[in-house]
Amino acid sequence: MTTSPILEVRQVTKSFGAVDVLKGIDFEVIPGTVTALVGDNGAGKSTLIKGLAGIQPFDSGEVTFEGVKVNLNEPRDAAELGIEVVYQDLALCDNLDIVQNMFLGREVKRGLPLDEADMESRAGETLKSLSVRTVKSLRQKVSSLSGGQRQTVAIARAVLWNNKVVILDEPTAALGVAQTEQVLNLVKRLSEQGLGVVIISHNLQDVFEVADYIYVLYLGTMVVRLKREDTSPSEVVEYITGGKTNNAGSNGDLV
Amino acid sequence: MSTQSDTPAYLQAQNSTLKDTWATYLGRVRGGDMGPLPAVIGLIVLVILFSFLRPVFFTPLNFANFFTQAAVVAVLAMGIVFVLLLGEIDLSAGVTSGVAGSLLAVTMARNGLSWYVALALALVVGLLIGLFIGVLVAKVGIPSFVVTLALFLAFQGLVLVIIGEGGNVRVTDPVILAIENSNMPIWLGWTLYVVMVLGYVLAALDGRRRRLARGFSGTPLSVILIKAAVIAVVGFATVWVLSLERSTNPEVNPLSGVPIIIPIIAVIALVFGFILERTKFGRHVYAVGGNVEAARRAGIRIQQVRIAVFAICSTTAAFAGVVAASRAASVDPNAGRFIVLSAIAAAVIGGTSLFGGRGRIYDALIGAAVVAVIDNGMGLLGYSAGVKLMITGGVLMLAAGADALSRKRSTSTGR
Numbered sequence: 001m002t003t004s005p006i007l008e009v010r011q012v013t014k015s016f017g018a019v020d021v022l023k024g025i026d027f028e029v030i031p032g033t034v035t036a037l038v039g040d041n042g043a044g045k046s047t048l049i050k051g052l053a054g055i056q057p058f059d060s061g062e063v064t065f066e067g068v069k070v071n072l073n074e075p076r077d078a079a080e081l082g083i084e085v086v087y088q089d090l091a092l093c094d095n096l097d098i099v100q101n102m103f104l105g106r107e108v109k110r111g112l113p114l115d116e117a118d119m120e121s122r123a124g125e126t127l128k129s130l131s132v133r134t135v136k137s138l139r140q141k142v143s144s145l146s147g148g149q150r151q152t153v154a155i156a157r158a159v160l161w162n163n164k165v166v167i168l169d170e171p172t173a174a175l176g177v178a179q180t181e182q183v184l185n186l187v188k189r190l191s192e193q194g195l196g197v198v199i200i201s202h203n204l205q206d207v208f209e210v211a212d213y214i215y216v217l218y219l220g221t222m223v224v225r226l227k228r229e230d231t232s233p234s235e236v237v238e239y240i241t242g243g244k245t246n247n248a249g250s251n252g253d254l255v
Numbered sequence: 256m257s258t259q260s261d262t263p264a265y266l267q268a269q270n271s272t273l274k275d276t277w278a279t280y281l282g283r284v285r286g287g288d289m290g291p292l293p294a295v296i297g298l299i300v301l302v303i304l305f306s307f308l309r310p311v312f313f314t315p316l317n318f319a320n321f322f323t324q325a326a327v328v329a330v331l332a333m334g335i336v337f338v339l340l341l342g343e344i345d346l347s348a349g350v351t352s353g354v355a356g357s358l359l360a361v362t363m364a365r366n367g368l369s370w371y372v373a374l375a376l377a378l379v380v381g382l383l384i385g386l387f388i389g390v391l392v393a394k395v396g397i398p399s400f401v402v403t404l405a406l407f408l409a410f411q412g413l414v415l416v417i418i419g420e421g422g423n424v425r426v427t428d429p430v431i432l433a434i435e436n437s438n439m440p441i442w443l444g445w446t447l448y449v450v451m452v453l454g455y456v457l458a459a460l461d462g463r464r465r466r467l468a469r470g471f472s473g474t475p476l477s478v479i480l481i482k483a484a485v486i487a488v489v490g491f492a493t494v495w496v497l498s499l500e501r502s503t504n505p506e507v508n509p510l511s512g513v514p515i516i517i518p519i520i521a522v523i524a525l526v527f528g529f530i531l532e533r534t535k536f537g538r539h540v541y542a543v544g545g546n547v548e549a550a551r552r553a554g555i556r557i558q559q560v561r562i563a564v565f566a567i568c569s570t571t572a573a574f575a576g577v578v579a580a581s582r583a584a585s586v587d588p589n590a591g592r593f594i595v596l597s598a599i600a601a602a603v604i605g606g607t608s609l610f611g612g613r614g615r616i617y618d619a620l621i622g623a624a625v626v627a628v629i630d631n632g633m634g635l636l637g638y639s640a641g642v643k644l645m646i647t648g649g650v651l652m653l654a655a656g657a658d659a660l661s662r663k664r665s666t667s668t669g670r
Binding site: 053055075076079085087089091092093094095096098100101104105106107109112113114117118120121124127128132133135136137138141 | 263264265266288465466468469470471529533534535538539541542544545546548549550551552553554555612613
């Protein structure tokens with residue numbers, strides 16, 4: 001891959017009291033590719049993501065976006081750069097409809113009042129560009145949607161804003177087989193549109209289906225970065241469980 | 256790739272017929288989102304019941320009284336809806352209205368302020384109280400229940416201090432008195448009626464035209480027509496009855512016309528309804544009430560929204576205090592003490608959820624009408640204030656129960 005990374009993380013750390021959750025992590029995202037972030041529970045995946053989202057700022061280290069050093073101190077900072085995180089718990093408002101959720105926090109106005117028609121048509125176009133077909137009405141309340149549909153709305157919302165990096169936290173965890181397939185297709189389409197996509201998942205089958213690069217976190221350290229073609233699920237499992245470390249010799253790139 | 260038949264369902268025409276719209280509505284009701292439906296049914300049942308038990312209930316005089324009785328609760332309820340939408344509560348709204356009302360009365364009677372200065376003072380004090388509550392809740396992090404319960408006690412004392420010895424302050428200013436005690440000329444009532452109906456039809460048609468221009472299906476004309484017809488008929492009946500001579504002694508004291516408080520409440524409802532349903536701020540209020548974390552992650556400034564709703568609520572409460580002072584033509588040390596639960600009841604009966612995220616301004620008006628009809632009808636039946644309080648409390652409990660059950664139901668059918 002010749003393209004330079006859009007997002008680069010260098011030596012970031014984060015502690016909660018005496019617990020060092022991130023012990024100097026390096027990480028990068030390349031536009032037009034899918035980067036998977038795997039690791040066991042407590043490895044620090046969520047903490048890394050929350051740092052990038054500006055929800056829990058890092059203690060130290062450096063984040064560069066499009067070659068410029070940036071500070072991510074609140075969600076707004078990440079949003080302004082074009083980093084969008086789609087959370088496991090989805091962060092949608094059940095009492096609002098699809099359009100309202102997709103434009104939440106970035107509503108389009110026509111003078112003082114909201115421009116509902118404009119938002120509705122843009123939401124429709126975005127869903128269509130992602131070949132979403134499962135939704136009946138854009139004015140459906142999100143509470144009436146299935147898990148897959150909710151995930152779809154959350155991802156489509158990330159696309160709507162011409163974001164450059166989309167981070168998906170366990171996007172398929174709660175989904176059935178058919179819905180998982182739909183969401184994974186959506187993930188591929190995001191990277192085809194030139195976005196840098198990061199996917200966190202426990203499901204290695206999903207990871208191997210969509211990811212170009214695989215990063216493995218183990219107890220707060222980034223153990224290895226692998227290219228999908230050069231590795232296998234069993235090797236990744238060894239890294240995840242600590243059965244194999246980078247020093248023990250691997251065919252992956254040294255991080 | 257995308258041929259005509261390939262168009263996803265959500266880009267095809269929706270609710271483009273009366274039948275579709277009705278089916279969508281039924282689906283919503285079954286899903287637990289009943290809106291003001293129970294309140295409307297309750298209101299109709301109560302009106303029939305009281306008219307049957309007490310024919311005087313259904314006279315023009317009592318009809319006009321009903322509006323002036325309902326006004327204070329209605330204004331207060333509209334303010335409280337904002338706070339309830341966040342899942343917060345303001346128990347001090349009633350006594351805030353008492354503070355504002357007594358300030359108004361005292362500064363006019365003892366300090367000789369003109370009505371507009373006193374009114375502005377009352378509203379500004381309401382605003383400051385709201386900002387104070389908002390900061391304590393949003394920035395300091397005290398639960399709104401505790402903050403406003405503390406103020407509920409403190410402001411009862413404050414009203415005593417403002418009014419001081421004497422125990423009762425008379426309001427004599429004709430403008431303030433007019434709010435609850437004067438009627439519009441007959442012709443003005445009819446003019447406003449025509450403006451209201453035309454305004455609704457034009458706004459609905461304009462919304463439809465704008466959606467059609469975007470290639471969406473707009474609200475079907477039949478639906479607009481039916482809604483307009485309901486508004487026209489109900490409005491006509493109201494204005495017609497209120498334009499009849501209703502004095503018990505017409506030769507000495509002729510009395511007719513739409514009470515001035517009705518257009519005042521209508522304007523507040525329209526402005527608040529616009530804020531909640533058509534502006535960015537209103538959307539953020541619903542979002543914070545629906546899912547705080549989602550709102551925060553969407554970049555909404557939660558604390559500002561919180562402070563703003565308390566500011567709106569208390570300022571509205573202050574105006575309710577002015578209305579109450581106008582109605583009683585005086586302010587006493589009990590001002591506003593008992594009214595807050597009626598107002599919360601009105602909002603909840605109208606379909607506002609105590610859990611936040613659901614409810615509308617117009618529904619609070621229907622709820623206020625239910626509360627006022629119970630109060631008025633039972634008063635005519637000769638029940639004491641004690642019984643009325645108990646019944647109103649029971650109705651609040653009923654509405655809150657229905658709210659909790661429908662929430663349970665919508666979470667079980669929702670996913």
